Amino acid sequence: xxxxxxxxxxxxxxxxxxxxxxxxxxxxxxxxxxxxxxxxxxxxxxxxxxxxxxxxxxxxxxxxxxxxxxxxxxxxxxxxxxxxxxxxxxxxxxxxxxxxxxxxxxxxxxxxxxxxxxxxxxxxxxxxxxxxxxxxxxxxxxxxxxxxxxxxxxxxxxxxxxxxxxxxxxxxxxxxxxxxxxxxxxxxxxxxxxxxxxxxxxxxxxxxxxxxxxxxxxxxxxxxxxxxxxxxxxxxxxxxxxxxxxxxxxxxxxxxxxxxxxxxxxxxxxxxxxxxxxxxxxxxxxxxxxxxxxxxxxxxxxxxxxxxxxxxxxxxxxxxxxxxxxxxxxxxxxxxxxxxxxxxxxxxxxxxxxxxxxxxxxxxxxxxxxxxxxxxxxxxxxxxxxxxxxxxxxxxxxxxxxxxxxxxxxxxxxxxxxxxxxxxxxxxxxxxxxxxxxxxxxxxxxxxxxxxxxxxx
Amino acid sequence: xxxxxxxxxxxxxxxxxxxxxxxxxxxxxxxxxxxxxxxxxxxxxxxxxxxxxxxxxxxxxxxxxxxxxxxxxxxxxxxxxxxxxxxxxxxxxxxxxxxxxxxxxxxxxxxxxxxxxxxxxxxxxxxxxxxxxxxxxxxxxxxxxxxxxxxxxxxxxxxxxxxxxxxxxxxxxxxxxxxxxxxxxxxxxxxxxxxxxxxxxxxxxxxxxxxxxxxxxxxxxxxxxxxxxxxxxxxxxxxxxxxxxxxxxxxx
Numbered sequence: 221x222x223x224x225x226x227x228x229x230x231x232x233x234x235x236x237x238x239x240x241x242x243x244x245x246x247x248x249x250x251x252x253x254x255x256x257x258x259x260x261x262x263x264x265x266x267x268x269x270x271x272x273x274x275x276x277x278x279x280x281x282x283x284x285x286x287x288x289x290x291x292x293x294x295x296x297x298x299x300x301x302x303x304x305x306x307x308x309x310x311x312x313x314x315x316x317x318x319x320x321x322x323x324x325x326x327x328x329x330x331x332x333x334x335x336x337x338x339x340x341x342x343x344x345x346x347x348x349x350x351x352x353x354x355x356x357x358x359x360x361x362x363x364x365x366x367x368x369x370x371x372x373x374x375x376x377x378x379x380x381x382x383x384x385x386x387x388x389x390x391x392x393x394x395x396x397x398x399x400x401x402x403x404x405x406x407x408x409x410x411x412x413x414x415x416x417x418x419x420x421x422x423x424x425x426x427x428x429x430x431x432x433x434x435x436x437x438x439x440x441x442x443x444x445x446x447x448x449x450x451x452x453x454x455x456x457x458x459x460x461x462x463x464x465x466x467x468x469x470x471x472x473x474x475x476x477x478x479x480x481x482x483x484x485x486x487x488x489x490x491x492x493x494x495x496x497x498x499x500x501x502x503x504x505x506x507x508x509x510x511x512x513x514x515x516x517x518x519x520x521x522x523x524x525x526x527x528x529x530x531x532x533x534x535x536x537x538x539x540x541x542x543x544x545x546x547x548x549x550x551x552x553x554x555x556x557x558x559x560x561x562x563x564x565x566x567x568x569x570x571x572x573x574x575x576x577x578x579x580x581x582x583x584x585x586x587x588x589x590x591x592x593x594x595x596x597x598x599x600x601x602x603x604x605x606x607x608x609x610x611x612x613x614x615x616x617x618x619x620x621x622x623x624x625x626x627x628x629x630x631x632x633x634x635x636x637x638x639x640x641x642x643x644x645x646x647x648x649x650x651x652x653x654x655x656x657x658x659x660x661x662x663x664x665x666x667x668x669x670x671x672x673x674x675x676x677x
Numbered sequence: 678x679x680x681x682x683x684x685x686x687x688x689x690x691x692x693x694x695x696x697x698x699x700x701x702x703x704x705x706x707x708x709x710x711x712x713x714x715x716x717x718x719x720x721x722x723x724x725x726x727x728x729x730x731x732x733x734x735x736x737x738x739x740x741x742x743x744x745x746x747x748x749x750x751x752x753x754x755x756x757x758x759x760x761x762x763x764x765x766x767x768x769x770x771x772x773x774x775x776x777x778x779x780x781x782x783x784x785x786x787x788x789x790x791x792x793x794x795x796x797x798x799x800x801x802x803x804x805x806x807x808x809x810x811x812x813x814x815x816x817x818x819x820x821x822x823x824x825x826x827x828x829x830x831x832x833x834x835x836x837x838x839x840x841x842x843x844x845x846x847x848x849x850x851x852x853x854x855x856x857x858x859x860x861x862x863x864x865x866x867x868x869x870x871x872x873x874x875x876x877x878x879x880x881x882x883x884x885x886x887x888x889x890x891x892x893x894x895x896x897x898x899x900x901x902x903x904x905x906x907x908x909x910x911x912x913x914x915x916x917x918x919x920x921x922x923x924x925x926x927x928x929x
Contacts, residue, residue, distance in 0.1 A: 226807050229855045242681035246813035246857030268811065280681060286763070286813025286857055549681045611897075614682040618708060637681030640709055670814075673763065674678040674686070 236284035239277050239540050241547035242608045242637055245286030245670055247271075251295040255368070255376065255404045261289060262402065262666055263374035269668035272402045274340030275315060278347060279550045280637025281670035282397050288668055291402065293342055301326060301410075307365060309407040312342030317484070317534075324482035324526065328410040329465065331363035335581070337484075337531050342403040347634035348395035348594040350601075352444035352530070355586040359596050360408070361394030362589045367406040369393055372662030377401070381590075392657035395594035397633050399672050400661045413465045415479040418444075418529040420463035423518045428456025428564055431582065432600075435460065436557075439584050444529070450508045451567055451577040451604060452501070458582065459515045466523060475523065484527050489537035496544035496609055504576050533579075542578075546609030551617060552635040554585055556599040559627035563602050566620055570604060573612040577604035592650035592657075595632040603635065614638070633671060641676040651677075678765060678814065683897045684709040685765040689758055691801055692771030693740060694722035696870045697820060700889030701768055702730060711736045714758055716743035717771065722871075745771050745797030746789070755804040763812045766896065767805050769798060770820045772838075774872050780834045787834045794838035799845050806849055809858035816896055818861045819846040823904065826864065826913045830925060850901055861895055863888065864913075865905040881909055 235244040252258045262270055268287035274294065276283055284290065292313075299310030301323055308319060308328075316330055317337040323329065332344070332351045339349060348361040357363075366380040367390070379390040393400045421442070425431040431447045439445045442462035449458040468479055533539055540548070551570075555562050563582060570577055581603045585596045606613060621643050624630065630647035631639050645651060671677070679685045684706045690698045693715030702713060713735055717723050723740050730738045743754055758764060772794045780787035802817070809815040824832060825839030843862060850860035865888050867879040883906055891905040904910040919927070 225852075227810055227852045227856065233855060235855065235857055240681060243679060244814070244857060245678075246810075246855065268813070281678065286678075287811050288813070547681065608681045614684060614706065614708070617682070638684065670678050674680060 234290075236273070236276070236290060237547070238280045238283060238637065240279040240549045240608065240637055241540060241543070241545075242549060243281055243670070245281070245284050247285055247288050247290040249290050249292050251292045253295050255296075255370065258291060258402050258404055259370050259374040259376065261291070262370055262372065265289065265664075265666045269666050270402070271667060271669050272312065272342060272346075272398050274313060274343035275338045277334075277336055277339050277343065278634040280635065281674060282347070282634055283343070283669070285669045285672075293340060293402075296404065299341075301328065306410045306412060307407050308410060309405065310341045311405055312340060312403045314341050315339065316341070316344065320526070321482060321484070323410060324413070324416050325480045327413055327480055329413045329526075331357060331409055331411055332360040333530050335531065336534050337527075338534065341406050341408075342398075345394055345403055345406060346396060346398045348589070348591055348596070349634070350585065350596045352446045352583065354596055355439050355445065355584045356443050358586060358589055359594060361391075361591055361594060363409045364394065365407045365409060367393065368404050369401040370404055371401045372664055372666040376404070377661075388657050389661055391589075391591040392593075392654050392661065394589070394591040395633075396591075396654070396658070397593070397671060397677070398669060399667045399677060400658050401667065411465075413480075414468050415466045415471055415475075416482045416526055417466040417471060417475060417479075418463050418524040418526060419466040419470050420461055420522045420524045420529060421520045422515055422522065423460050424512065424515055425458050425460055426455065428458065428567070431456070431458040431460055432560060432563070435582075435584050438462070445583065447582040448511065449567065449580040449582050450512050451570065451580040452505045452508045454568070454571070456564060456567055457512060459512060461529075463524070463529065470521065471523065482526065485535065490539050490541045494541055494544050496546050496607075499543060499578055499607060501574060501576060504578050507578065508576075543607050544609070546607065548605055548607050549637045550603055550605050550635040551620070552601060552603035552632040553620075553624045553629050554595065554597050554599050554601040554632075555624055555627045555629035556597070559629065560600050562620070562623050562627060562629070563600055565623065566602055566604065569616050569620060570606060573610060573616045575606040575610045575613050577606050580604045592654040593633070593648060595630065595634070597630070599629070608637075636671070639675070641674070644675045644677070678763070679816070680709060686710060687712040687762060687764050688766045688768065689714045689716065689764045689805075690768045690770060691716050691743060691745075692769070693717035693743070694720050694726060695768075695770035695820075696885040697865070697868060697888045698768045698770035699726045699729070700885035701770075701818070701892045702889075703733070704886070704889040704893040705766075707733065707735065712762065713738045714764075715740045716754070716758070718742070718744060743801075745793045745801065748797060748800035751801045751804045755801065755808055759808040759812070763815070764808070765815055767809070767815065767817045768820070769802060769805075769817060771797070772820065772872075774832070774835050777832050777834060790834055791838050794835070795841045795845075798842050802845065802849060806853060806858065810853065810856040813857040815858045816861060817849075817858065818863060818892055818896070819843075821846060821862050821864045823864050823866050823909055823913050827917050827924070859899070859901070861892070861900060862902045863892055863895070863905065864902065864909070866909045881906055881912065
């Protein structure tokens, strides 16, 4: 009988990455089917710790942890709609996608949705995701009524933002990137809707100043607002799309027959192998030109579908593969209003690096919520996708970090895969406060992630 | 962690006075580098290397005792380094050239070369591999040599230790597939270092800085074997094809 090799892979070993497909690490993946299983695994945690993972849509290393036990939470995905209170109570692994399919026909919508609906409820809270309505309605955590969290000792805690004994733990978990405990269930408020259609105003803007001026002027009139920016054109021209859920009277007679019909087209996936460098300056330029032209100069009250308005990229499965094996990253920051010039500087520096962004989105945030590590703060947020293989990128992003920090801004943990620990310490001034609540919830330091280790969280 | 743009945070150098290792650490991107451990026998060279890296602004540069020949100490040594934090890159760069004639006259000299270059490397390599697998990420860089590609009359004791080390590193790289950790084998030709001082220069002789930047590039691209300089790969293919009766007679 030969000894078992410590180098041998086990059946549950998986190499995990984020959506950007950079920096993989190996973890032992378990798929708990009950809350008790989560609690037991936490009590038995080894020295490398445990971490919950949802659908892996964070771009960097937030949902992976080398050598740890990672819970694939998607097996826990029951949820229930309470029509009377207009809330959903869902397992952490339930996705916004499956919840929408159930609640839209019943006349409800999620309070916040990111640019993809393939996000779990647990992930939405842990990253405190925002959507096109942040300037009006805030981030996801602000709509959570209560949640059930298994702490670092394996005990289930009921956390609520209105209970004085648990509210600090509640807010440390909102935006806490899974490092305070494993969220297993949450109840959150919904938005009542009359129809499943969106009424959308679109305007093409000739340069970045035009985009930003229109947003400052008019965003408050809309529930949803976002601008797409042509990152290749030095003018920074863009397309501003704003709207709200359509009311019944805005629908055509045909649409009124089934006002809450909701379908998500199953669309093609990106090819399995795409070489590095396919997204070069020429192809990005062509895409951006076509995208700009595809939109009308100006149009009001156009009827769009929910997937078309909120989740256009979900139409292509695995679109993250278009960046090739070296992967990509998304640089997303927020800066206060007066530092709006950093938006222009970022776009021009990325062009200098020969790393024009394929997809660039600009949005205005409203006020922050009480969570110490929540990303959104009032001001401008820009998100730009860039290939990670570009060697000129690292110093340019560090230089931009400096401007962002100087201006009182910060980067989004759910997108980050490369910022420095000192950047975090500088730009999240409430880190120490968060640490003290985290240490109370996880005294043994069981919850670990590659992001947490990399940034000394 | 080595981040999305290839910036490491921690490096362990086995053979802390190695000029190639020092040049490699110098060639690494440094903005996220916070810990370098130089492991080796106490020497003026290792202290100088530490001072040099410290002066580059790396926040923590430690020197620590490591004796490749003392295999019994390797387990505790490796655990000590990894218990203080994950290691992103391990440079296995120790080795001795020895003197071929001396080794033939006194086989215990040959055993010393074999013990350091091969036995010691296998021992510490496996200890490192276990810890890399446990942490689920990391790169082990093994400094092999073209001398291992084909044994030569003039330095076959050294060459055979590198051949053994190279084969070991290939197998270890295969064993670690799927573990998150990986092995990069580096096969330089002759490099101008203390080791080769006074020897006649071979074709394509290069400098430690060239090897260092080649290693950093290869890490970035995720390669598993490189020759330095690159064209040596083709030269060695030709060298390996030369029949032995002829090879023996070639100038060594």
